[in-house]
Amino acid sequence: MSDHADAPSSGASSSSAAEAETAAAAAHAPRLARRPRRGRVPPGSADEKRLREIWETPPGWRGWLSSVDHKTIGLRYLVTAFVFLLMGGVEALIMRVQLARPNATVLTPEQYNQLFTMHGVTMIFLYALPVLSGFSNYLWPLVLGSRDMAFPRLNALSYWIFLFAGIFLYASFPTGQAPDAGWFNYAPLSGLEYSTGPNIDVYALGMVLLGISTTVGSMNFVVTLLRMRAPGMSLDRVPVLVWGTLTASAGNLLAVPSVSLAFFLLWMDRRIGTHFFDVLNGGRPLLWQHLFWIFAHPWVYAVVLPAMGIVSDALPVFCRRPLVGYGPVALATVATMAIGFVVWIHHMFATGIPALALSFFGAASMVIAIPSAVATFAWIATIWTGRPVFRVPFLFFAGFVFLFVVGGVSGVLTAAVPFDWQLTDTYFIVAHLHYVLLGINVFPVIGGIYFWFPKFTGKMMSERLGKLGFWVMFAGFNIGFFPMHIAGLLGMPRRIYTYPADMGWDTVNLVTSLGSFLFAFGILIFIVDLAVSLKRGKPAGNNPWDAPSLEWAVSSPPPPYNFAVVPTLASRHPLWEGRIEEPGNAGNVRSQIDEGYLLAEGREALGTTALEANPDVILKMPGDSCAPFFLALFAALFFAALALAAWPFAGAMLAGCAVSIIVWLWPERELIQREPVAVHDAGG
Amino acid sequence: MSDAVNLQRSSREPREPDEPAGVLPIGSAGERSGGWWGCLTLVLTEGALFGYLIFSYLYLASQNAQHWPPEGLPKLTLGVVNTVILLTSSVFVWLCERCVRRRRVRWAVASMATGVVLGIVFMGIQLAEWHDHPYGLTTHLYGSLYFTITGFHMAHVAVGIVVLLLLLIWTALGYFDERRCAALKIGGLYWHFVDIVWLFIFSTLYLTPYLFQEWSWPRT
Numbered sequence: 001m002s003d004h005a006d007a008p009s010s011g012a013s014s015s016s017a018a019e020a021e022t023a024a025a026a027a028h029a030p031r032l033a034r035r036p037r038r039g040r041v042p043p044g045s046a047d048e049k050r051l052r053e054i055w056e057t058p059p060g061w062r063g064w065l066s067s068v069d070h071k072t073i074g075l076r077y078l079v080t081a082f083v084f085l086l087m088g089g090v091e092a093l094i095m096r097v098q099l100a101r102p103n104a105t106v107l108t109p110e111q112y113n114q115l116f117t118m119h120g121v122t123m124i125f126l127y128a129l130p131v132l133s134g135f136s137n138y139l140w141p142l143v144l145g146s147r148d149m150a151f152p153r154l155n156a157l158s159y160w161i162f163l164f165a166g167i168f169l170y171a172s173f174p175t176g177q178a179p180d181a182g183w184f185n186y187a188p189l190s191g192l193e194y195s196t197g198p199n200i201d202v203y204a205l206g207m208v209l210l211g212i213s214t215t216v217g218s219m220n221f222v223v224t225l226l227r228m229r230a231p232g233m234s235l236d237r238v239p240v241l242v243w244g245t246l247t248a249s250a251g252n253l254l255a256v257p258s259v260s261l262a263f264f265l266l267w268m269d270r271r272i273g274t275h276f277f278d279v280l281n282g283g284r285p286l287l288w289q290h291l292f293w294i295f296a297h298p299w300v301y302a303v304v305l306p307a308m309g310i311v312s313d314a315l316p317v318f319c320r321r322p323l324v325g326y327g328p329v330a331l332a333t334v335a336t337m338a339i340g341f342v343v344w345i346h347h348m349f350a351t352g353i354p355a356l357a358l359s360f361f362g363a364a365s366m367v368i369a370i371p372s373a374v375a376t377f378a379w380i381a382t383i384w385t386g387r388p389v390f391r392v393p394f395l396f397f398a399g400f401v402f403l404f405v406v407g408g409v410s411g412v413l414t415a416a417v418p419f420d421w422q423l424t425d426t427y428f429i430v431a432h433l434h435y436v437l438l439g440i441n442v443f444p445v446i447g448g449i450y451f452w453f454p455k456f457t458g459k460m461m462s463e464r465l466g467k468l469g470f471w472v473m474f475a476g477f478n479i480g481f482f483p484m485h486i487a488g489l490l491g492m493p494r495r496i497y498t499y500p501a502d503m504g505w506d507t508v509n510l511v512t513s514l515g516s517f518l519f520a521f522g523i524l525i526f527i528v529d530l531a532v533s534l535k536r537g538k539p540a541g542n543n544p545w546d547a548p549s550l551e552w553a554v555s556s557p558p559p560p561y562n563f564a565v566v567p568t569l570a571s572r573h574p575l576w577e578g579r580i581e582e583p584g585n586a587g588n589v590r591s592q593i594d595e596g597y598l599l600a601e602g603r604e605a606l607g608t609t610a611l612e613a614n615p616d617v618i619l620k621m622p623g624d625s626c627a628p629f630f631l632a633l634f635a636a637l638f639f640a641a642l643a644l645a646a647w648p649f650a651g652a653m654l655a656g657c658a659v660s661i662i663v664w665l666w667p668e669r670e671l672i673q674r675e676p677v678a679v680h681d682a683g684g
Numbered sequence: 685m686s687d688a689v690n691l692q693r694s695s696r697e698p699r700e701p702d703e704p705a706g707v708l709p710i711g712s713a714g715e716r717s718g719g720w721w722g723c724l725t726l727v728l729t730e731g732a733l734f735g736y737l738i739f740s741y742l743y744l745a746s747q748n749a750q751h752w753p754p755e756g757l758p759k760l761t762l763g764v765v766n767t768v769i770l771l772t773s774s775v776f777v778w779l780c781e782r783c784v785r786r787r788r789v790r791w792a793v794a795s796m797a798t799g800v801v802l803g804i805v806f807m808g809i810q811l812a813e814w815h816d817h818p819y820g821l822t823t824h825l826y827g828s829l830y831f832t833i834t835g836f837h838m839a840h841v842a843v844g845i846v847v848l849l850l851l852l853i854w855t856a857l858g859y860f861d862e863r864r865c866a867a868l869k870i871g872g873l874y875w876h877f878v879d880i881v882w883l884f885i886f887s888t889l890y891l892t893p894y895l896f897q898e899w900s901w902p903r904t
Contacts, residue, residue, distance in 0.1 A: 032863050035707045150718045219725040227721060253725060257733035265740070265832070274821060274828035276740070282825040284747050287740060294736070607716060617716040618708050662850065667859050667867055672711020674867075678858030682787035 032672065036597040036606075036618060041564035043555075048564055051600055055147070055560035057624055066624040068152035069560060073159050074138025075456065078449075080163055081131035085442075086523075087170075088122035091115045093520055100513035102501040112497035113180040114199075118173060120183030121203070125210060126166045128303035128441050129248075133158075133217055135448055136245040136306060138456070140221070142551035142558060143239050145230025145567040147605040148621055150223040153628050153664065154216050160632030161213035168636060169206035172198055179203035182495065184296065184347075185266075187277035187288040192270045198643065201270060204263040205639045211260035212635065218249035218256075228605065229613040230550070232569035232591070236330075239549055240323065243330045244309025247337045248302035254341070255302075259295035262288055271645065286351060293344035301340040303437065305333055307444040308375060311397045314451045315379060317547045318394035319386025322573060322580065325378040332371035339368045349420045358417050365415035372408055376401065391545075392466030396447025399474050403439025407432060410485065425495075428488025434481045446473075446526060453530075454544045458556040459537030465529040473522030480515025483508040548573035553593045565596035566606045569613075602670070620671040631660035717866040720873070727877045730840075734881050737833050738888050744825060745892075752900040753826045755818055758890045766809045767886050770841075773802035774879045777848065777872050784855060785862040796852040799875075803845045810838060830889060837878070837885055844878045847871045 041047045057067040067073070095115050098106040107115065137155060141148050149155050172178050177197050181190040190200045225246045229238065266288065268274045275281040277288050316323045323329060345353060345361035379401050388394060410432040414420045423429060453461050487508040492499065499505055543552040552575055554562060571577055574591035597606060599618060607617040634656035641650035667673035709716060745752050776799035783792035814834070819827040821835075851871045854860065860868055893900055 031710060032713075033707050033709045151722060154722075215729055219722055219729070222725050223718060223721040227718060253729040254732045257729055258736045261733060261736050261740070268828075268832070272821065274832065275825045276744070276828060278825075282744070282748055282750065283828075284744060287743055290743065291736060291740070604710075607718070615708055617713055618710045619718060620711045658846070665850075665867075667712075667854060672713075672864065673717075674854070674859035675861050675864050679784075679787060679789060679861045680858060681789040683790065 034618070036599060036615075038596060039565065039598045040595050041598065041600075043564075047598075047600065051561045051564060052559060054600065054603055057560070062626075063624065065629050066156075066626045068148070068156045068622065068624055068628070070137050070141050070149050070152065070155060071558065071560075073155050074134050074136075076159055077130055077134030077137055077162070079134075080159075080166070081127050081134055084122050084126040084166060085131070088119050088127060089520060089523065091119040091122070093516060095119065096513040096516045098497065099499075099509050101510070102499050102503075102506055104498055107497060109497045110180065111176075113495075114173070114176070114178040116495060117179045117182055117185075117203075118170075121169060121179060123437070124183060124299075124303070125207070126162075126169070128437060129214065129299075130162055131445050132245065132248070132303065132306040132441075133162075135310065135445075135452070136221060136241070139452070139551060140224055140242065140245070141228065141562055142455075142554065143242065143549050144224070144228055145233060145550050145563060145569065146224070146228040147562050147599075147603075148228075149220050150228050151220045153622050153625050154220050156625075157628035157632055158213050158217035158220065160629050161209060161216075161635060164632055164636035165206055165210035165213060168209055168639060169202065171640075172202045177202075184292055185288075186292075187266060187269075187285040188279065190266060190288075191277060201267060201643050204267040204270075205643050207263045208260045208267075209636060209639045211256045214252055214256050218252040221245050221249040222253065226610040227607050227616075227619075229608050230563075230567045230569050231596075231606070231608055231613055231615050233608075233613045235611060236327070237569055237572045239309070240312035240326070240329055240333065241306060241309035243333045244306040244312075247333050248305050251298040251302050251337045251340065255295045255298040258291050259299075262291035262295070265291075267642075286348075289348050289351065290344070293347045294341075297344040297347065298337065298340045300436070301337050304440040305336065307400075307441050307448075309333070310444045310448040310451075311379065311400055312375070313549065314393055314448065314547075315397040316382050316386070317451075317545050318389045318391055318397070319382050320389065321382065321386040322548075322576075323378060324381040324385065325374070326572065328374050329378045332374040335371040336368060339364060339371070343368060346415060346420070349417050350424045362415055362417045366412060369408065369412050369415075372404075376405060376408070392461070392463055392470060393447045393451040393545075395467065395470045395474075396443050396450065399470065400439060400443040400447065403435055403443060403477070407435030407439050411436065423488055425493055426488035427484045427492045427494055430494050431481050431484035431488060434484070438477060438481070443473075449530075451545065452551075453533065453537075454540030455551060455556050455558070457534060457537070458540050459533055460540050460544060461533040461537060462529050465525060465532070469522050469525035469529060471522075472525060473519055476515050476518030476520070476522050478515070480512050480519050483511045483515070487512070543575065546575075548576040550574055550593070563593075563596075565594070565598055567591065567593045568596055622668075622671060625664070627660050627664040631657060631664065634660060712864065712866040714866050714869055717870075719866055719870045723870045723873050727873065730877065731881070734836070734884065737836060738884060741829050741833060741888055742892070744829060745896075748825070752896075753830075753893055754824055755826075757893050757897070757901055760890060762809060762813055763886060763890045766806055766813075767882065769802050769809070770806045770879050770882055773799045773806070774876050776802065777875050780851070780855065781865060781868045781872060784860045784865050784868060787861055789855065789858060793852060793856050796848060796855060800845060800848045800852060803841060803848065803875075807838065807841055807845070810834065810841075833885055833889065837882060840878045840881070844875045847874060 041051065055069075057063045057069055057072065094107070095112065098104050098112060137149070140146075169179070177199050179185070179202060180199050181195060181203075185200065185203060188194065190203075225238070225242060265274070265276045269277050269283075275283045277283045277285050279285065312323055312329055343361055343365045345357055346365045349358060349362075379397075383398065383401075410428070414423060414429065414432060450461055450466055453459070487505055490504055490508070492503070492505045492508075499509075540556050542555055544556075545552075550567060550569075551558070553567070567574070568591060570589040570591045573580065574593065577590050597615070599606060603621040603623060605619045605621050606615055607619045608614060609616045634653050638650055638653035638657060641647070641653055669676060711717075712719060714720065776795045780792045780796040780799065783789075783795055814831070817827075817830075819830075821827055821831040848871065851868055854867060
């Protein structure tokens with residue numbers, strides 16, 4: 001922030017004839033700097049109507065394809081990810097039918113391989129992160145007091161590529177040639193020698209495509225946090241959800257290239273003839289494991305930290321007090337991700353790696369329990385010292401704390417190398433990862449939907465169905481997944497399509513299968529509640545939970561422009577001011593939500609400085625655009641062409657991508673990316 | 685940090701000498717523009733990508749028992765010359781923005797054109813070097829690594845040249861002056877990144893084999 005070399009006022013030192021002419025023309029052109037006026041925009045006023053017209057997406061298919069509204073995109077993310085959750089869930093249920101009894105023949109081994117692979121791919125890549133991106137997309141600008149994300153069109157691109165990548169990954173499923181080497185897809189099993197069909201190519205190219213979506217989404221979150229916070233929202237006033245998504249996004253920016261590269265190299269080995277993982281020619285299959293887990297372990301934190309943020313923000317609302325230990329929880333979030341980058345070898349303990357590396361990574365894997373424990377104790381202390389209100393979201397969040405502890409403890413166990421050698425590739429690991437991923441992701445997500453559904457739709461969800469659904473899910477989950485620990489201790493390996501009757505695994509498997517169907521029934525109750533509440537839920541009002549953060553200050557659902565004026569923050573809990581003691585807020589300065597900068601000369605938002613969130617620039621926000629859709633389409637078709645080895649078509653699609661990007665980035669007068677009138681040479 | 689601030693007063697430092705208090709620039713203003721920050725995140729993630737490529741090279745080289753590189757130590761002369769050419773192009777791209785800020789549009793165009801030409805010369809020399817190697821992408825592991833890593837970089841140079849050409853056109857059309865030239869700054873940042881990454885690739889592919897010569901090609 002030290003050198004703003006480009007002053008907003010024009011340099012008046014040189015005065016040639018050309019410049020005088022330019023200056024005269026510029027008098028009619030848009031200004032390059034102004035002092036924003038402060039004021040109020042009452043609901044229903046002419047000013048408010050004008051704001052609505054500026055920001056509203058026009059109806060019809062064109063508006064549908066071109067919308068860049070973060071709220072629309074957020075809801076699309078949520079719905080699409082939820083559909084993938086249901087698909088992955090059905091795959092799991094089919095597998096549980098097969099495994100309920102020994103020697104069952106519901107599925108062939110080939111079908112089973114495809115199902116467990118697609119189940120993992122769907123849940124981990126197409127559900128777990130995208131659903132959190134949905135929450136963050138919808139909520140970030142609202143909790144940060146902004147009009148939109150930093151890059152609205154990039155946001156649309158991120159969604160469209162996610163959708164197309166999801167379809168791409170499922171493209172070979174109907175023909176019975178889906179990816180079948182497990183979600184971590186180890187070489188050489190995934191090499192051409194053992195898998196000649198299109199299965200692995202679809203997985204490899206689909207993951208590179210999906211990586212683009214994750215990357216541009218992460219860029220958007222990082223820049224939004226740094227630039228788009230309301231004035232006064234210093235870094236120690238942002239909600240923990242924002243910390244979680246920021247940490248996850250920064251982690252993704254550093255980790256996703258690793259897996260994209262791994263999949264690209266694998267595809268080259270298979271279809272071009274390179275030798276990266278080819279043992280006969282000096283390649284190393286372990287390179288795959290390194291590149292994959294360097295990505296996949298940070299990814300585990302990327303799919304849980306934002307969900308933990310949801311709990312850190314929403315649980316205190318139902319305890320009627322601020323979160324205990326905001327600072328430690330925010331720091332623990334960042335620390336978890338930082339340590340998460342040096343634990344990847346714990347997935348590779350059984351690969352014959354030197355003992356020194358095993359000790360180091362084992363120790364790091366245990367250390368990571370410390371920041372997790374900080375957060376856990378903060379939640380427990382919040383419940384303990386608060387006055388809990390047992391509404392549906394509270395149940396999901398409290399249930400999450402319990403499941404997180406179970407999953408966390410089994411995780412610390414397997415950080416011990418000798419213990420891991422006994423249990424790796426058994427159902428104990430399956431139990432651990434499901435406790436962690438469902439416990440920390442699915443439960444907070446459903447709790448989060450109960451919590452923010454009123455904001456999304458303006459209607460409340462049912463308390464009765466919600467409580468019923470929670471207890472069915474909670475019981476089904478534990479009946480389904482706890483016995484997997486025992487199956488693992490009894491030596492049952494994961495990824496086997498059936499087992500003989502005399503192994504002593506019959507009972508645990510039957511119980512697991514029954515529990516999984518009970519859990520699925522709980523999800524069904526939740527879907528029924530969604531449908532019923534959407535039709536005839538009670539009207540919610542702006543702030544049905546009496547929550548403290550900014551998103552509850554606007555109407556439900558929020559207007560297209562989010563905030564009529566730019567709010568100014570004076571504390572971490574703007575809507576609880578005057579009711580609680582706010583540490584650090586000595587003076588009686590109050591947050592201002594109804595009065596602030598009027599930014600209404602076109603689509604405008606306030607850019608603020610990175611650390612202290614002081615006003616820095618008036619940003620011109622882009623309007624709706626079809627460029628993201630077409631870029632995503634061309635990109636998806638490019639990868640499809642690679643999969644089909646249709647090289648000329650791939651070249652044409654790449655050219656289509658280039659044209660889309662050039663159209664997108666061409667400097668626009670409206671966004672004031674260029675001078676209003678052509679600049680002439682000042683030299684003689 | 686959480687102390688109550690006087691919300692009416694913007695405490696942004698340092699203020700431009702000729703910028704009155706409370707006046708904010710509008711639109712895409714240099715390092716205050718979203719694009720500048722977005723490009724920084726792009727550099728971060730692309731830097732990580734090249735980091736993983738170099739990691740793969742060093743990992744596979746360290747696990748290799750044969751001579752490395754199999755065809756003998758890499759020849760340095762052409763590579764060093766090419767490195768100098770690429771770094772020089774960065775200077776001209778930087779110079780273009782300086783000229784635009786002084787409203788010397790013709791010099792700016794000439795400078796950017798020089799940068800583009802140097803970039804194309806770099807690609808030409810690199811292609812010639814590719815052609816001269818007795819091995820290809822699929823010959824052996826080293827060939828796969830060499831061509832993949834330099835190929836990734838070449839793709840970035842190609843994209844960079846398209847970016848520079850667009851900046852050249854926009855500059856020639858008179859889009860930019862000292863108040864609005866964020867595109868030049870952002871495009872320049874990307875090009876400098878592509879150049880700096882080359883230093884790491886050059887060090888890895890051309891210099892480390894000399895460093896570890898005792899293991900790979902011991903002097904007889």
